Structure formats: C-alpha cells, structure tokens
Amino acid sequence: MHPNFNYLARSISMDWLKSLQSFLPPERIKTKRVDVVAYAADAGFYYLIPKAVVQPVSEEEIKKLFAVSQQFNVPLVFRAGGTSLSGQSITDGILVDIGKHWRKAEPLDNAKLVRVQPGITGGMVNVYLKKYGKKIGPDPSSINAAMMGGILSNNSSGMCCGVVYNSYHTLKAIRFVLPDQSGYDTAVASDYDRFLLEQKLLCSRLTELRTKIFANEALLEKIRRKYKIKNTVGYGLNAFVDYEHPLDILSHLLIGAEGTLGFIAEAVMQTLPDLPCKAASMLYFRNIYEACSAIVPLRESGAEALELMDRASLRSVENIKGLPDFFKTLPEECAALLCEYQTETKEELQQKLAKSQQLLQQLSLLHPADFTTDDDIRNFYWKIRKGMIPSIGAVRQKGTTVMLEDIAFPVEHLADAVIDMQQLFKTHHYDDAIIFGHAKDGNLHFVITQLLDDDKEVQRYDAFIKALVEMVVKKYDGALKAEHGTGRNMAPFVEAEWGGDAYAIMKEIKQVIDPKNLLNPGVIINEDKDAHIHNLKTMPQVEEEVDKCIECGFCESHCPSRDITLTPRQRIQVRRQLKRYEKERSLVAYYELLAEYQYSGLDTCATDGLCQSECPVQINTGELVKRLRREQHGSFSNKMALFIAKRFAVAEGAVKGMIRAGKFMNVVFGRSFMFRLTTLIRRMIPSMPLWWNEIPAPPRKISNVSSQPQAVYFSSCIHRMMGNGKEKSSIQQTFLNVCKKAGIEMLLPDDIKGYCCGQPFSSKGYLKAGNYIEEKTIDALLNWSQNGKLPVICDFTSCTHTFLHNQTHLRPEYQKKFKQLKLMDSIVFLQEHVMPGLTVSKKKNNIVLHPSCAAVKLNLVNKMNEVAKACAAVVNTPKYSGCCGMAGDRGFLFPELTQSATAPELAEALSINADGYYSTAKTCEMALTHTGGKNYEHLIYLLDEVSEEQRADFSKPE
Numbered sequence: 001m002h003p004n005f006n007y008l009a010r011s012i013s014m015d016w017l018k019s020l021q022s023f024l025p026p027e028r029i030k031t032k033r034v035d036v037v038a039y040a041a042d043a044g045f046y047y048l049i050p051k052a053v054v055q056p057v058s059e060e061e062i063k064k065l066f067a068v069s070q071q072f073n074v075p076l077v078f079r080a081g082g083t084s085l086s087g088q089s090i091t092d093g094i095l096v097d098i099g100k101h102w103r104k105a106e107p108l109d110n111a112k113l114v115r116v117q118p119g120i121t122g123g124m125v126n127v128y129l130k131k132y133g134k135k136i137g138p139d140p141s142s143i144n145a146a147m148m149g150g151i152l153s154n155n156s157s158g159m160c161c162g163v164v165y166n167s168y169h170t171l172k173a174i175r176f177v178l179p180d181q182s183g184y185d186t187a188v189a190s191d192y193d194r195f196l197l198e199q200k201l202l203c204s205r206l207t208e209l210r211t212k213i214f215a216n217e218a219l220l221e222k223i224r225r226k227y228k229i230k231n232t233v234g235y236g237l238n239a240f241v242d243y244e245h246p247l248d249i250l251s252h253l254l255i256g257a258e259g260t261l262g263f264i265a266e267a268v269m270q271t272l273p274d275l276p277c278k279a280a281s282m283l284y285f286r287n288i289y290e291a292c293s294a295i296v297p298l299r300e301s302g303a304e305a306l307e308l309m310d311r312a313s314l315r316s317v318e319n320i321k322g323l324p325d326f327f328k329t330l331p332e333e334c335a336a337l338l339c340e341y342q343t344e345t346k347e348e349l350q351q352k353l354a355k356s357q358q359l360l361q362q363l364s365l366l367h368p369a370d371f372t373t374d375d376d377i378r379n380f381y382w383k384i385r386k387g388m389i390p391s392i393g394a395v396r397q398k399g400t401t402v403m404l405e406d407i408a409f410p411v412e413h414l415a416d417a418v419i420d421m422q423q424l425f426k427t428h429h430y431d432d433a434i435i436f437g438h439a440k441d442g443n444l445h446f447v448i449t450q451l452l453d454d455d456k457e458v459q460r461y462d463a464f465i466k467a468l469v470e471m472v473v474k475k476y477d478g479a480l481k482a483e484h485g486t487g488r489n490m491a492p493f494v495e496a497e498w499g500g501d502a503y504a505i506m507k508e509i510k511q512v513i514d515p516k517n518l519l520n521p522g523v524i525i526n527e528d529k530d531a532h533i534h535n536l537k538t539m540p541q542v543e544e545e546v547d548k549c550i551e552c553g554f555c556e557s558h559c560p561s562r563d564i565t566l567t568p569r570q571r572i573q574v575r576r577q578l579k580r581y582e583k584e585r586s587l588v589a590y591y592e593l594l595a596e597y598q599y600s601g602l603d604t605c606a607t608d609g610l611c612q613s614e615c616p617v618q619i620n621t622g623e624l625v626k627r628l629r630r631e632q633h634g635s636f637s638n639k640m641a642l643f644i645a646k647r648f649a650v651a652e653g654a655v656k657g658m659i660r661a662g663k664f665m666n667v668v669f670g671r672s673f674m675f676r677l678t679t680l681i682r683r684m685i686p687s688m689p690l691w692w693n694e695i696p697a698p699p700r701k702i703s704n705v706s707s708q709p710q711a712v713y714f715s716s717c718i719h720r721m722m723g724n725g726k727e728k729s730s731i732q733q734t735f736l737n738v739c740k741k742a743g744i745e746m747l748l749p750d751d752i753k754g755y756c757c758g759q760p761f762s763s764k765g766y767l768k769a770g771n772y773i774e775e776k777t778i779d780a781l782l783n784w785s786q787n788g789k790l791p792v793i794c795d796f797t798s799c800t801h802t803f804l805h806n807q808t809h810l811r812p813e814y815q816k817k818f819k820q821l822k823l824m825d826s827i828v829f830l831q832e833h834v835m836p837g838l839t840v841s842k843k844k845n846n847i848v849l850h851p852s853c854a855a856v857k858l859n860l861v862n863k864m865n866e867v868a869k870a871c872a873a874v875v876n877t878p879k880y881s882g883c884c885g886m887a888g889d890r891g892f893l894f895p896e897l898t899q900s901a902t903a904p905e906l907a908e909a910l911s912i913n914a915d916g917y918y919s920t921a922k923t924c925e926m927a928l929t930h931t932g933g934k935n936y937e938h939l940i941y942l943l944d945e946v947s948e949e950q951r952a953d954f955s956k957p958e
Contacts, residue, residue, distance in 0.1 A: 016072045020054065023064045028055040030097075033589065034596035037577045038570035039079070039095050043142075043552045045401045045452070046087030046488050047537035050077075050095035057101040062263050063181040065096060069518050070179065077520045078259045080118050080149030082569075083142045083553045085404050086487020087535075088258040088523045089150070096263075098149055100563050103904070107132060108268065113172055115268045118149025121557055122156075126274075127879050134271040137165030140483070141386040144614060145554045152264055154485040155232050155256030159385075160305045160342075162441045163230055165272060166483075168238075168255045175266040176254055179514050186251050187268060195247040203246040205512045209505050210240040210249065219501050230408045230443045230482035232256050234494040234524060235506045253509060258485050260520040261513045275304075275342040277349040280378045284366040288335035288422075288435070292415035294363050295439045298339060299411075301356045307338040307385050308439035313447075316434065317384050326367065334366060337439065338385050340378070341371070349373070386616070388436055396432070396449040401539045402550045403461070404447045405489075407472050408482035411442040417476050421446065424471065428464040443482040452536040462533050469493045488535070491526035540579035545624040546572045548617045555611035555621070560885035560901035565600040568611040568621035574601055575624075602628055604897050606887035607763055608853040630765030641766035645773040648717075649754025655721050656698040663697050689892035694930040699723035699730030702748055709747035711829070712784045713739075716796035717756045718922045724937060731795060731938050735826075738943050742837030746793070749784050757799040758806065763888055767809060774806060775814045781821055788820035793829045795938070797920045800825040801854035827855060827920055830943060831863040835870055838947045844872040844915040850905070850928060850936060852921035853883045867939060868918065871946045876912050880904035886927040898927045906932040918942050 020029055030036065030053035040049040051074070056062050069076040075093030082089050082099070102119030111132030116125055123144035126135045138151050139158035146156065152174075157166040173187035182198060184191045196203055213220055220241065227238045239252035254261055285291040288310050295306055311334050318328050341356070343349040353371055360369045372378055396402060409417040418435060421444075425433040430448045437444035448464075451457040472478040473496055480490050480497050495503035510517070510525045522531060541547055549572045556567040566574065574597055581590035607622030633641075644651050662674045674691035681688045698721055704713075719731050728734070732748060739746045755777040762770030781792050794800040803823055807815050849868055851861045861877075868875040885891065885901030909917065910932055917936040919925050925936040 016068065016074065019068050019071070020052065023061060024054055024056070028057075030054070032596050033593050034566075034574060034600045036095075037574050037593060038566055038600075039082075039097070040090065040577070041537050041551055041573055042079070042082040042084045042087070042089045043550075044085045044087045044090075044487065044489070045403050045450075045537050046090055046535050048090045048092040048535055050091050051093055053095045053097050055097045055100050059177055059183055059265050062096075062177050062265070063183070065094065066177065066179050066181050066263075069094065070516065073516065073518065075518050075521050078118075078149065078153075078263055080147035080153075081121065081142075081145050081553060081556070082150075083146045084150060084154065084258075084487065085406070085484045086481070086489050088154070088485050088487040088520065091520070093518075099147055102149070102265075107134075107271075111271055113268050114271055115266060116148045117266055118152070118264055119147055121145060121147050122151050123557075124879065129271055130274070132271075133274055133276065135274040136269055137161045137170035137272050138167050141388075142552070142554065145552070145557055148267065149259075149264060152255055152267055153257060153259050154483070155236065157230055157438075157441075157443075157483045159307060159438050160340075161272075163228065166230075167269075168236060168252060170270045170272075171252065171255055171267060172270050173268040174251045174254065174264060176251070177263045177265060179262065179516075179519055183265070184247065184251075185266075186247060192245060192247050195250075199246070202250070202512055205508065206240075206246040206249050209508060210244070212505065213237070213240050216501060219499075222499070222502070225477075226479065229410060229479060230438075230441055231479040232483055232485050233479055233481045233490060233497050234486060234503070235261075235509050237498075237502060237505065250513075256485070258487065258520060258523050260510060260524050262519070273344070275344055277343045277346050277373070278340060278375075278378060279349055279353055279371040279373045280305075280338065280340040280381050281369045281371040282381060283337045283339050283360075283363070283369055284330065285335050285337070286331065286364055286366060287333040288418050289415045290364060291335040291337050292418055292439065294337065295414060296411060297359055298337070298356075299440050301359050302341060302352050303339050303356075303440065304342040305338065305340040306438075306440035308435070308437055308444065309336045309338070309385070309388065310435040311335060312432065312434035313388055313436045317388065320384060322380055323384075324367075330366070338381055339369075339371075383616075385436075388616075396550075398541050398547055399451060399453075399539060400449040401452050401537055402447060403450050404445060404484075405465075405468070406437075406443070406445050406482050406484040407468075407478055407480060408441065408443045409472070409476050409478040411440075413476050413478075414439065414442050414444075417471075417478070418444070420471055420475070421468075424464065424467055428460060428467070430464065438482075441482075442478075453538045458533050458536065462530075465489075465493075465532060469496055473497050486524045488522055488526065489532045491522065491524055492529045492531050494524065538580065540576050540583065542572070542575040542579055543624055543627075545627065546575070546619055546621060549619055552616075554614045554616065555619070558610040558614055558882055560606045560608065560610075560883040561604045561897060563903075564896055564900040565604045568615075568619070571601045571605065571621055571625070601625070602632075604890070604894055606853075606883055606885050606890055606897065606901070608883040608887060609857060610853050610883055613856065626763065626765050628765075630767055633765055638766060638768060641761055641764075641769035642772060645758075645761060645766075645769035648756055648773055652717060652721060652753055659695060659698055659722065662691055662695070666693070687893070689889060690895055692892065692926065692930050694926045696723040699732060702730065702732040702736065704732075704736055704746065704748040706745045706747050709745050709790060711744065711746055711824075712781065712790050712792045713746040713748045714755075714781065714784075714792050714794050714799075715748065715752065716794065716799045716922070717760070719795055720753065722922060722926075724941070728937075728941065731940060734938075734944050735795060735940050738830075738834060738838070738940055738947065741839075741947050742834045744833065744837065747784060747790070749780075751780075755780050757794075757802040759799060759802040760888060762802070762806060762809070770806070771809055771811075774803070775810060778810075778814055778817050778821070781823075782817060785821060788822060791822040791824050791829075793824050793826055795826045795920075795940070796922060797825050797827060797852050797854040797858065797860065798923070801858055804858070825855075825858065825860060825920075826938075826940065827860045827864050827867065830939065831867050834943065835867060838943065840870060840946050841948050842946045844942070844946060846874045846912065846914050847872040847876065847942065848909045848912055848914045848917045849875060849877045850881055850884070850909075850917070850919040850924055851877065852919055852924050855920060864920070864939065868942065871942050872915070876909070876914065878905045878908040880908060884924045884927040886923040888923055891923070891927045891930070899931055902928055902931045910934060916942060916945075 077091035079089040099119045102117040104117045105128045106115040111134040138156040175185040177183040236256045433448045559567045605625040609620045609622045612620040678691040758770035758774035885897040891898035928936040
C-alpha cells in the first residue's frame with residue numbers, strides 16, 4: 001500500500017475533510033497514519049488515535065475549527081506540550097496541536113508581568129524573564145517540557161508555588177475563544193460590556209450559579225476549605241467566590257478547565273522574584289512518618305521547598321553518578337526531604353540557615369544536614385527530584401505502564417495519610433509502589449506500574465482506585481487531584497469528592513458553554529463510572545534502547561525535527577504501535593505505518609542525541625535510529641561503505657574535485673545552475689544531495705614545519721574538503737596563525753589526508769566502516785603525538801564528541817590505544833591555552849554564537865562563551881539555539897529539516913545587529929548560513945580578527 005494513503009479519508013466524510021481544507025493548508029492538516037499515531041498518547045496512561053491533527057496559526061482559524069466541530073459533531077481537543085498525566089490531551093476526534101505556532105512571550109512593565117501564548121514552555125518563559133530576576137509562579141517539575149496552554153488549563157503549581165502562586169492566582173488577564181466562536185480579552189475594558197451584551201444566557205447562568213453557591217452555606221464553606229490545599233478536581237468553583245462579574249468568573253473557570261470550556265489564546269501573568277540566593281540539602285530520616293512530621297516545623301522555619309521521597313523512589317535513582325556512597329545502603333524504611341531555602345541576599349540566607357540549625361539538631365536525621373549554595377550540586381539534587389517520575393518508570397517491569405496519581409491532604413494529616421497509603425499498596429499487591437511529592441503543601445504523588453493488557457490486572461487497578469478515593473475523600477477530606485488535573489482517570493469520582501450540589505453546578509457550567517459536549521469530551525465531566533479503566537495505554541516491548549521510556553515528553557523541546565516530522569517520544573510511540581498492530585495481526589495498518597515511518601522516523605532524525613540531555617533515564621533515541629538504519633543496509637552497501645573507508649584519501653580527493661567542478665559550473669552557467677541540476681536529478685534519484693552555494697571551495701594545502709611542536713592539530717576531513725568560503729584564509733592556516741600569535745607551535749601532519757573520526761559512516765549505520773577508519777586514525781594520532789606525549793587538538797567539535805563517545809564500538813585493543821591519547825577540542829584549547837597568550841586589541845561590539853550539539857553534550861558552552869566574551873563586548877546565544885538538523889549531510893538530503901530546525905534560532909539571531917556569527921562545526925555553519933543568509937564561521941576566525949597581527953604565510957597551492 002502506498003505510504004501516503006490518507007488515513008483521514010478512511011475515517012471521516014469528505015465534507016468534513018473539505019471543510020478543513022477550505023481554510024487550512026495541506027501541510028497543517030496531518031492525516032497520515034504515522035502522524036495520527038504519533039499524537040495518540042500523552043504522558044498519561046490513556047490512548048486514543050485522532051482522526052486528524054491540525055495546526056492552526058491564528059484565532060480566526062481556531063474559530064473556524066470550532067465551526068467545523070459544531071457542524072459535523074466532531075470532538076475537538078487542544079494539545080500543547082502533551083505532558084498531561086491524566087489523559088486530558090488525547091482524542092479520537094480532531095486534535096489541535098498548538099505547540100508549534102503559539103510560542104510568543106513578552107515581559108511587560110519591567111517584567112512585573114509577562115504575556116504568554118499557549119505553545120511556549122514554562123521553562124522558556126523563565127528564560128525570557130531571567131535577565132529581570134523574575135520567574136512565573138507555577139513551577140511544575142516538567143516546566144522545561146510543559147507548555148503554558150497546559151500549565152494554565154491544568155492550573156499547574158509545582159514545588160515552591162503552593163496554593164498562592166499557582167496559575168489561578170497569578171493570572172492577570174486572559175484572551176480566549178468559546179465554542180460559539182466568540183472571543184474576549186479581559187485586558188480590554190470594553191470586552192466586559194461586550195460580554196454582557198453578547199452572552200446574555202451565559203452571563204445569566206453564571207450569575208445564578210454564584211447566587212446559588214452563596215445561598216448554600218455548607219457548599220460555600222466547603223469551597224473555601226477545599227482550596228486551602230491544592231485542588232484541581234472538577235471546575236474551579238472558587239471563581240464564583242472570588243469574583244462577581246461574569247467575565248471574571250468565566251476567565252478563572254478556564255484556568256484548570258483542561259480545555260473543556262474554550263481555547264486560551266493568550267494570558268498575562270504576574271511574575272515573582274527569582275530569589276538569587278539558594279541553599280539546599282537532602283535530609284535523610286529513619287522512616288517516612290518522621291519525615292512527614294518534620295514538614296510543618298521546616299516550613300515554619302522558612303523553607304521554600306520540601307520535596308518528599310520514600311525509599312522506593314530513592315532506589316529508582318541510586319545509580320545516578322554523583323550520589324554519596326551511603327545512598328545505596330540507606331535503611332529500607334528511610335525517607336528523604338529535599339529542603340531548600342531562598343533569599344534575596346547572602347546575608348539573609350545565612351541568617352535563615354543559622355536559624356534552622358537548632359531545628360535540624362532536634363530532628364532524628366540519619367546523616368547531618370549539609371546545605372550547599374553550590375549551584376551545580378543544588379541543580380543535581382533538583383535533577384534527581386524532577387526526573388523521578390521517568391526514572392521510576394525506567395526501572396519498572398517491562399511491558400507495564402506507569403500510572404501516576406496526584407493527591408493532597410491537609411498537612412497536619414500527611415504523616416497518617418502516608419501510612420494509610422502504604423497499607424493500600426500492600427492490600428492491593430502494588431509492591432513496587434513509590435511515594436514522593438511536594439510535601440510542604442501536603443501534595444503527594446505516587447506511582448504504580450501495571451499491566452494493562454490483562455482484564456484481571458485492570459480490575460485490580462479499579463479496586464485500588466476506588467479504595468483510594470474512599471480513603472482520601474472520606475477519611476481525610478483531601479483532594480483526589482492536587483495539580484495534575486482531573487482528566488479521565490478521576491472524572492468518574494468528581495461527584496464523590498465534591499458532593500451532588502457542587503457536581504450539579506459543574507455539569508451546568510459545561511452544558512451552558514459546550515451544550516453538544518464536543519470540546520474535550522470525557523474529561524472532568526464524564527457520566528461513565530468506568531471511564532478510568534477505558535482506553536488504557538499498553539506499553540509493549542519494542543527495542544532495548546528505548547523500552548525504559550514512559551513517554552513523558554521531556555525530550556521534545558530539544559529535537560530538531562519536532563516541528564516537521566516526529567519527536568523522540570513520538571518515534572518510540574510509533575514503534576510501540578507497530579508492535580500492537582503486529583500482535584493484533586493488523587497487517588495492512590502495520591505495513592502502511594512502517595512505510596511512513598521511514599521518512600518521519602528515520603530519514604529526518606538528526607541523531608544528534610540532545611534528547612538524552614533532558615531525559616531523566618538517559619535515553620538517546622538517535623542510537624535506536626542508527627541501529628535501525630544499520631539493519632536496513634544489505635551486505636552490498638556495507639561492503640561499499642567499507643571499500644570507501646579503506647580508500648578514504650581517494651574519496652576525500654574526489655569530493656574536493658566534485659566541489660571544484662560544481663563551483664566551475666556555477667561560474668560558467670550561472671550561480672543557480674548546480675542547485676537546479678541537483679534538484680532535477682533528485683526527482684529521479686532521491687538520494688542525490690542538493691547543491692548549496694554555501695559549500696565553500698576546498699582550501700589550499702598547508703605546509704607546516706614545526707621543530708618543537710607543543711600539540712598536534714587534527715583538522716577534520718570536512719575542514720580539509722571545504723574552505724571558509726568568504727575569501728578568508730583556510731581554517732588550518734588561521735588556526736596555525738592564531739596559535740603562533742599565542743606563542744604555541746602546532747604540528748599539522750603532512751600525511752593527514754584520508755583520516756577521519758568515522759562519523760560520516762557510523763551516523764548512517766555503517767558501523768564496520770566507521771570502526772575501520774576510526775581505528776586507522778587512532779594509530780595515526782598515536783604516531784603523530786609521539787604515543788600520546790603531545791595533546792591532539794580537533795577543530796570540529798562533532799568529531800571530538802565522536803572520538804570520545806564511540807569507544808564502546810571499537811575492538812578492546814583500540815579502546816586501550818585511545819586512552820593513551822590526550823584529545824582536546826578546539827574550544828578547550830582556545831580557552832585554556834591560546835587566549836592567555838593573545839593580546840586582544842580590536843574587540844567586536846556584538847556577536848552571535850551557535851553552540852553545536854556536540855559542544856552542548858561535552859559541556860563546552862561556558863568555555864565557548866568565555867572565549868567569545870574576551871573578544872566581544874556583547875555575546876548573544878539565542879534562546880532557541882539548538883541542533884540545526886544538518887547532522888552531517890541531512891540538510892543536503894532533507895533541506896526541510898534544517899529549515900525547520902533553525903527557524904526559531906535564526907529569527908532571534910537575525911534580529912541582532914551583530915558583527916559576526918560563530919560556531920565550531922562546519923556543517924552547522926553551512927546550515928545556518930544557507931538558511932539565514934548571514935555568514936557563520938568557526939570561532940578561530942573571531943580570535944584571529946581581534947588579536948594583534950603577526951601573520952606569516954604558511955600556504956602553498958596544492
């Protein structure tokens with residue numbers, strides 16, 4: 001079956017399809033099977049395949065989507081980051097992806113306020129606010145992946161904000177669209193009168209409901225009491241208590257409504273000071289009861305955060321490097337609190353810490369409290385805590401689904417409630433259950449793992465949840481959902497928590513705003529008392545590299561293909577759906593999905609590995625893609641790759657010749673000739689790379705005689721095949737020149753031609769060819785460096801990373817040989833050895849940096865910045881800097897990948913009136929230059945331009 005067979009056409013009427021196509025272009029209506037499967041799940045444990053995924057760009061398009069939904073009775077669900085844990089961002093109708101085109105953030109009034117769109121992550125909003133010393137109130141652990149649409153729609157809170165600084169309480173103004181296609185903005189004074197005029201029925205009903213609440217003293221008292229602790233169960237009835245005008249009531253009902261009442265197009269939020277002075281410590285207690293009992297006194301001592309972790313949750317992260325030696329030997333009953341104090345000044349912080357000492361000495365701690373102000377250590381503590389949910393999921397039994405619940409108790413009852421919860425786990429045989437959470441606010445999370453493809457297992461879960469509801473609601477008057485939203489899993493129990501009167505009000509709110517129940521149906525208001533055990537997501541085993549994934553979505557913000565095909569999470573989700581189809585023997589669907597996965601899942605993956613940097617369990621989806629590519633190669637292609645690797649010097653020369661020929665053809669037949677020619681050839685041979693005019697002519701050969709070299713200069717094969725392209729000297733000549741200025745002699749081997757780190761082969765899955773040439777190069781490096789006596793400097797950071805991280809693929813003897821080498825990236829060499837010897841006399845005013853993926857993974861960004869700051873008054877690294885998607889040659893084969901990947905970064909970089917643009921990766925530089933039109937070049941050129949001239953001509957024609 002053809003891979004582009006239209007899934008939507010199989011599923012819905014052509015009238016509905018035509019209606020969508022009348023106002024949305026084809027590229028923003030995703031209907032292929034691979035696309036709808038990729039959006040079938042969020043971070044929760046429910047699964048529904050949408051009929052279509054659409055990506056609107058304006059409120060007008062949103063209104064038209066509402067019209068289509070109403071006309072054809074098709075459910076509509078808005079999805080931002082997809083980090084929801086309760087099933088509130090999935091559908092079998094139209095899924096509206098707002099994570100791509102709604103990413104603006106704007107600080108207002110010196111950042112006392114911030115205007116946000118729903119598609120920007122909370123973490124990125126804080127990046128905008130950082131220079132003002134501000135942050136948003138909500139601070140969920142998923143803040144770097146969760147988007148503002150979800151943060152607002154779930155009334156997210158988090159670790160420090162409590163019930164005072166959540167989304168509801170920090171909302172200043174909101175702009176929204178209702179299912180009847182009307183839109184309002186509470187920042188516009190005239191909209192209050194317009195709302196009363198246009199929404200007479202809605203205003204009347206909201207006013208009547210408010211009157212009904214105030215007339216019911218028991219209900220009024222219950223609302224006030226229940227919102228003293230975290231509570232996101234049902235609709236936010238406190239809006240009726242806190243506000244009087246119908247527009248204010250509705251605007252605050254939208255917060256926490258989980259997209260069931262309308263679309264939030266924009267919000268203005270009050271910000272908080274991001275207190276600069278922080279001290280944190282892990283406090284270890286003999287048991288969880290003692291840990292819970294310490295919460296109130298620690299909170300009263302001024303602790304901003306108190307994060308509880310039981311022994312099972314600690315066990316899930318005990319293999320993380322950097323933990324103390326005693327961590328694995330902690331007693332079986334122990335528990336920990338991550339305690340953090342925050343202040344405006346160092347003096348205030350020391351006063352708080354001194355004041356807390358008397359209290360800490362009274363606590364029965366297993367190890368002395370050791371508060372640290374070191375940001376690296378403190379961030380390490382928080383990384384453990386924030387990554388706890390995925391980390392726990394990673395150690396689960398294979399094939400089980402992670403199920404996370406989120407509850408709250410009055411803090412004074414927390415210790416007793418925890419003991420009751422542990423008894424519930426034992427009663428229902430959840431022996432691997434764990435407890436952790438925001439204990440300062442009585443907010444606990446617990447995780448269980450469950451097989452969902454077995455009816456008896458599902459019934460066990462059902463019995464457990466019902467027992468939990470009984471305990472939380474009736475015994476402790478707690479909240480069944482504290483901050484994760486009602487979703488599908490607690491929708492059947494909203495009435496159990498709130499009672500009949502309150503639930504009737506909630507149903508009336510839904511009915512008057514969305515009478516057809518088409519906006520996120522089944523979420524919050526659901527008459528199906530078994531909804532929590534329907535549409536469950538199974539987690540079949542797929543591949544060893546990714547089986548640990550619980551689909552949390554933390555990886556997605558770093559993925560260069562996220563806006564064009566699939567994210568790492570989605571690549572894994574599609575692999576799991578293939579397994580489901582295989583098990584169901586749905587062969588037509590299986591082969592259709594498999595065919596579509598080639599482009600979306602494999603061809604457009606940059607395999608850059610940045611997904612691993614945010615993944616709490618260190619999954620590198622790129623490694624899976626490389627293996628799948630490797631398995632696609634037949635014996636002939638593997639032999640050809642090895643043939644080329646063994647004759648790489650010849651191949652290098654051939655590439656130089658082809659580039660020269662292409663440049664010549666462009667001179668003779670016009671600047672665009674080679675681009676047009678390769679475009680034409682690609683129609684017949686899709687694997688033909690495109691020609692870019694940014695491909696520079698090969699450099700002249702450098703002859704470098706050094707009697708007493710202090711280091712070996714290993715210039716990468718791509719730098720040997722391509723020059724700078726802007727009538728400047730080659731990178732080799734410039735590197736030697738800068739080193740000479742700094743008084744450093746370098747050895748650039750005359751016989752370097754034909755040597756390579758192996759990345760051009762290994763990234764495409766040709767492991768044997770990659771290993772061959774890397775081992776050959778290691779032998780040469782040992783020879784040039786006098787068996788490791790001299791350090792080896794690599795001028796392409798991606799090659800440095802390959803050398804340092806590809807060792808496990810090599811034969812043991814070569815792993816041993818490599819350890820003899822002192823390999824150093826050019827960034828480190830320039831910062832530690834060259835800069836101290838240079839005299840900077842012509843500083844630039846303003847420059848832009850692009851840290852390559854490899855620089856990020858090697859933790860070299862700070863060093864790169866230090867070099868740049870010594871050479872320029874202002875150094876800009878765009879907020880959205882990330883992988884350019886080039887991945888060696890991906891940009892030549894799939895230029896749409898680099899265009900999509902670089903768009904956010906270049907939008908900011910090109911708005912800066914910069915004197916230069918710099919990186920340390922030739923392929924990244926070409927991709928950014930080609931896409932953005934500004935010349936990106938190696939950092940070495942910056943140093944050459946700003947330092948005193950002592951030029952010597954080392955070059956001679958080849």
